[in-house]
Amino acid sequence: MWFFGQGPVVPVLRFSGPIGMSTPLRSGLSIAHAAAALDKAFELSKTPAVAILINSPGGSPVQSSLIFRRVRQLAEEKKKKVYVFCEDVAASGGYYLAVAGDEIYADASSIIGSIGVIFSGFGFDKAIAKLGVERRVYTAGTNKDALDPFRPERQEDIDRIKSVQRDVHDVFIGIVKERRAGRLRGPDAELFSGAFWSGPKALEFGLIDGISDVRSKMRELFGAKVRLKVVPLDKGGLLGRLRRSSSAGYEELTGGRLAFAEELISAVEARALWSRFGL
Numbered sequence: 001m002w003f004f005g006q007g008p009v010v011p012v013l014r015f016s017g018p019i020g021m022s023t024p025l026r027s028g029l030s031i032a033h034a035a036a037a038l039d040k041a042f043e044l045s046k047t048p049a050v051a052i053l054i055n056s057p058g059g060s061p062v063q064s065s066l067i068f069r070r071v072r073q074l075a076e077e078k079k080k081k082v083y084v085f086c087e088d089v090a091a092s093g094g095y096y097l098a099v100a101g102d103e104i105y106a107d108a109s110s111i112i113g114s115i116g117v118i119f120s121g122f123g124f125d126k127a128i129a130k131l132g133v134e135r136r137v138y139t140a141g142t143n144k145d146a147l148d149p150f151r152p153e154r155q156e157d158i159d160r161i162k163s164v165q166r167d168v169h170d171v172f173i174g175i176v177k178e179r180r181a182g183r184l185r186g187p188d189a190e191l192f193s194g195a196f197w198s199g200p201k202a203l204e205f206g207l208i209d210g211i212s213d214v215r216s217k218m219r220e221l222f223g224a225k226v227r228l229k230v231v232p233l234d235k236g237g238l239l240g241r242l243r244r245s246s247s248a249g250y251e252e253l254t255g256g257r258l259a260f261a262e263e264l265i266s267a268v269e270a271r272a273l274w275s276r277f278g279l
Contacts, residue, residue, distance in 0.1 A: 006225065006227065007222070007224075007225025007227050008047040008223070008225070008226055008227070009223045009226075009228075009229050010047050010050070010051055010228055011042070011045055011051070011224065012041075012050075012051045012052070012055070012214065012229060013035070013037060013038065013050065013051070013231055014052075014055075014230065015056060016029070016053075016054075016056065016087075017029050017055075017056060017057060017171065017231075018056065018058070018059040019056055019059030019060050019063050019064050019067075019093040019094070019097075020060025020063040020064075021059050027058060027097065027245070028060070028063075029059070029063065029067070030060075030063045030066075031067050031070060033065040033233050033234040034067050034070070034207055035070065036234060037233045037234065039074070041069060042077075042078045042248060044075040044229060045229070047222065048079065048080055049080060049082075049221070049222070050080050051084075051218065051228070052084045052100070053085050053214060054084060054085070054086050054090045054094055054097055055088050055090070056089060056090065056091070056094030057091050058095075058114065059092075059093045060094035061171075064093035064096040065096070065171075067097055068096055068099070068100045070124065071097075071100035072100055079101075081102045081103075082100060082102050083102070083103050083105070083203035083217060083218075084100065084101030084104045084105065084262065085104075085212070085214045085217070086104065086105070086110045086112060086208065087107065087110065087197075088110065089111045090106065090111070091113060091196050094112040094191060095114065095207070096150050096172060096175065097163045097191075098208075099180060100179075104208040104209050105204075105209060105213070106202060107199055107211065108138075108197065108198065108199045109198060110199045110202075110205050111196050111198065112197055112199060113191075113192065113197050113202060114194055114195070115172055115192045115194065116169060116192070116193065116194025117169045117172070117194075118165075119161055119165060121149055123149055123153065124150050125149075125151050125152050126151055128150055135148075135151060136218070137151075143160075147161065155273075172193050173188075173264070176191075176192075183206040183209070184206040185206040186205045191207075199211050209244045212229065215244045220234075232243050247248055250251060252261075
């Protein structure tokens, strides 16, 4: 397991940032950026453990699910136990990732939970009416313009999005109940309301297994000589492209003004996710 008096090695993965959302300097956490690191982490050491650090306010439910499933597949194939450590936030999709762990730990000040689904937007129909702007939209398909922010809301559109949200929420709840079976305490109406809690309250509800950090827990389990080996994820975003393409032209790196504008919008959305938790 280790040689020449050195201690056992525990691979450490860090899942940080919004899930599936890109910002100008960094792509969002996704299976595309995590897959290679996950494979390496589960192959790196003979120690029967992998540690995952999570600091995420959530994001894409699909990317959360894909990463979750890859972690569980590798854990079962390689017969490794997964220990998750929540940092500032493991909320919404961040908590979805956390339940991939066999055991979950957090700091006393960590924010845990937010097991729910949210959709938000803006309505500009009254604003463009005041400006005298006429909206012209042509579709093939009667529902193609559903939830258009430049037209008044329709009840059928609201009903449809709420139905989709219920389906996604049910999947999320099912995963949490499966992974935390026998450990959850408290009424479903509270646990799955979308509320979030500090570490001690999350422990009381059975959403986590203890208050600890990765170094303390790994030393407790594997001795004082345990070594933590961080396995970096693929770097996306502008910085990643710059590192990978030092000879690339300016336009290739920036992707054009429109692409940069889209990245700035994503940055605002990512900032809004963090701000929900006071960060």
